[in-house]
Amino acid sequence: MSARSRALLLGAGTATTIAVSLSGCTQKATSADGAVRVTASDSKCAVSTAEASAGHITLALENTGSKVTEVYVLFPDDRIAAERENIGPGTKASLVTELKAGDYEIACKPGMKGDGIRQKFRVNGKYAAAGRSPEADAAVAAYRSYVREQAEQTLPVAKAFTDAVKAGDIEKAKKLYATSRIGWERTEPVAESFGDIDPKVDVREDGLEDGQDPKTDWTGWHRLEKALWQDKRIGDREKTLAGLLMTDLNTWVKKVGTAQITPTSMANGAKSLLDEVARNKVTGEEERYSHTDLVDFKANLEGAQKSYDLLKPIASKNDPSLTKDLDKRFAALTTQLDVYRTGRSGYQYASYDKVSEPKRKELSDGVNALAEPLSKLAAAVAK
Numbered sequence: 290m291s292a293r294s295r296a297l298l299l300g301a302g303t304a305t306t307i308a309v310s311l312s313g314c315t316q317k318a319t320s321a322d323g324a325v326r327v328t329a330s331d332s333k334c335a336v337s338t339a340e341a342s343a344g345h346i347t348l349a350l351e352n353t354g355s356k357v358t359e360v361y362v363l364f365p366d367d368r369i370a371a372e373r374e375n376i377g378p379g380t381k382a383s384l385v386t387e388l389k390a391g392d393y394e395i396a397c398k399p400g401m402k403g404d405g406i407r408q409k410f411r412v413n414g415k416y417a418a419a420g421r422s423p424e425a426d427a428a429v430a431a432y433r434s435y436v437r438e439q440a441e442q443t444l445p446v447a448k449a450f451t452d453a454v455k456a457g458d459i460e461k462a463k464k465l466y467a468t469s470r471i472g473w474e475r476t477e478p479v480a481e482s483f484g485d486i487d488p489k490v491d492v493r494e495d496g497l498e499d500g501q502d503p504k505t506d507w508t509g510w511h512r513l514e515k516a517l518w519q520d521k522r523i524g525d526r527e528k529t530l531a532g533l534l535m536t537d538l539n540t541w542v543k544k545v546g547t548a549q550i551t552p553t554s555m556a557n558g559a560k561s562l563l564d565e566v567a568r569n570k571v572t573g574e575e576e577r578y579s580h581t582d583l584v585d586f587k588a589n590l591e592g593a594q595k596s597y598d599l600l601k602p603i604a605s606k607n608d609p610s611l612t613k614d615l616d617k618r619f620a621a622l623t624t625q626l627d628v629y630r631t632g633r634s635g636y637q638y639a640s641y642d643k644v645s646e647p648k649r650k651e652l653s654d655g656v657n658a659l660a661e662p663l664s665k666l667a668a669a670v671a672k
Contacts, residue, residue, distance in 0.1 A: 334397030443472035474588035478558035
């Protein structure tokens with residue numbers, strides 16, 4: 290999960306937002322290619338213009354600071370309209386999104402912690418989604434159905450897991466834990482877009498914000514993971530948390546149909562899923578107690594592949610060389626991951642603590658090889 294999503298659990302009223310004035314800005318409003326320039330440092334978030342026209346908008350991002358940063362476009366209620374994570378110091382990136390008229394905020398988050406340094410951003414004019422191509426509309430509709438199906442299919446599996454926790458059956462709960470997360474992991478960018486749900490169900494202990502107490506504020510899957518594998522006990526608190534997890538997942542299912550989905554958000558979401566793999570799964574940080582990281586890895590990869598497959602008819606017309614490369618990279622990474630399967634069917638993978646550092650490096654290289662061309666998918670779709 291993103292650190293920004295964790296911060297939202299604190300609420301906008303309790304987080305400190307640093308506003309940087311655009312007055313006196315001497316930059317050109319947009320770059321030569323019409324992109325809005327966003328320059329992030331350790332203490333500032335400079336946006337070259339306070340407004341843009343509705344439709345496809347490209348943000349040209351540059352991190353001039355010393356910390357890894359993230360840039361978000363946020364709706365007024367803090368839902369994510371678009372995001373680009375893991376922008377290293379001294380590097381540039383781009384973010385292509387599709388925005389309707391309205392008020393937004395652009396947030397830079399040095400160190401990928403907290404609520405971010407924010408700028409007001411206004412989108413003007415009319416932009417009709419109906420003006421998209423039939424292929425784009427079909428991709429959005431199919432992906433919306435996919436996201437809803439994944440959420441709905443998660444509920445019975447998660448209930449079986451939480452029922453085992455409530456019954457105090459540690460071994461059964463362990464067997465059900467990883468598979469209860471698959472639907473969530475496949476569609477994580479959409480889940481994160483709601484902001485308040487993700488920090489409740491998918492935060493790790495080191496992801497809690499300053500001032501949050503792990504004993505009282507840490508909830509969700511990973512809190513139960515720690516109880517099952519490290520603490521090796523299920524107490525009254527864990528049983529209560531199991532019920533709370535189901536309450537939060539039911540809320541997610543109710544909300545998921547209202548998610549803002551566009552072709553570019555699908556493309557950016559696919560890249561975000563690969564970022565999740567690179568940042569948390571390949572490193573072994575996500576499932577540090579259960580070591581079921583490869584199940585999450587597979588689910589993230591499947592979610593990214595689904596978005597790409599739905600967008601491929603559009604992207605192949607606009608950039609056939611890109612789709613050819615992506616076909617090859619997706620297949621290669623899938624083959625790499627299949628080496629670690631321990632069963633013929635289902636999601637049976639080797640415990641990640643048994644995967645050597647050299648082998649982890651090979652997986653990381655495969656993820657990076659796919660992530661680079663995947664970062665160009667949104668631009669290809671928007672052409």
